[in-house]
Amino acid sequence: MQKETKDRLSRGWVAGVSALVLAVGAGTTWLVANQRTANPPAPSETPSSVQNGAPSTQEPTQTPTAPATEVRAQAFYLQDRGGSFALVPTPVQVASKATPEQALERAFTRLLASPSQSAASNSFSTIPEATQLRSLRVAEDGIYVDLSEEFIRGGGSTSMMGRLGQVVYTATSFDPQAKVWISVSGEPLTLLGGEGLQVPQPITRESFKREFAL
Numbered sequence: 001m002q003k004e005t006k007d008r009l010s011r012g013w014v015a016g017v018s019a020l021v022l023a024v025g026a027g028t029t030w031l032v033a034n035q036r037t038a039n040p041p042a043p044s045e046t047p048s049s050v051q052n053g054a055p056s057t058q059e060p061t062q063t064p065t066a067p068a069t070e071v072r073a074q075a076f077y078l079q080d081r082g083g084s085f086a087l088v089p090t091p092v093q094v095a096s097k098a099t100p101e102q103a104l105e106r107a108f109t110r111l112l113a114s115p116s117q118s119a120a121s122n123s124f125s126t127i128p129e130a131t132q133l134r135s136l137r138v139a140e141d142g143i144y145v146d147l148s149e150e151f152i153r154g155g156g157s158t159s160m161m162g163r164l165g166q167v168v169y170t171a172t173s174f175d176p177q178a179k180v181w182i183s184v185s186g187e188p189l190t191l192l193g194g195e196g197l198q199v200p201q202p203i204t205r206e207s208f209k210r211e212f213a214l
Helices: 002-038 100-111 157-171 205-211
Strands: 071-080 085-094 133-139 142-147 180-184
Touching: 071 100, 071 157, 085 100, 085 157, 100 133, 100 157, 142 157, 157 180, 157 205
Parallel strands: 142 180
Antiparallel strands: 071 085, 133 142
């Protein structure tokens, strides 16, 4: 009789523990399910470099670099206008980083070259081909140009006035109002040619037009 009682108690205890385990398991399953519902997984993000399952071949956009600009100086030549002569400019390209002195030196190099190679169409130069630029300086009070002795050799009065105008206008191609100081072999130019044309110092475009008629 006691043995049957113990067996019944044992079976009841086991059944109670099993029921408790089942209850706990069911509660845990319900909690996990509700937690997943409350916090759904974040949708996966497709990297910008991958579209439609394939990597993008588009290269990064680069801003093009603007080409360096060029400073334009001018060399002046003479042009026959039928009874008179006009001073006409020819553009001379120089590097954008050039100083005013370097730009004007480049213009005079063009000007003093052979007229057949440097002059614009229907224009010419009366500066002797052997003339050299000895020095050029840009200062606060004007532009100083020193030429070789060949500059004052040969030609009549028209030729002398024409070459003087070429130098004055070329030197002032950046600043038409600038004053020009001209010297020959280091000496100030006061008389030009065998006829002794007086050259005012400093000379400007305005004073050239007033003193010399081409």
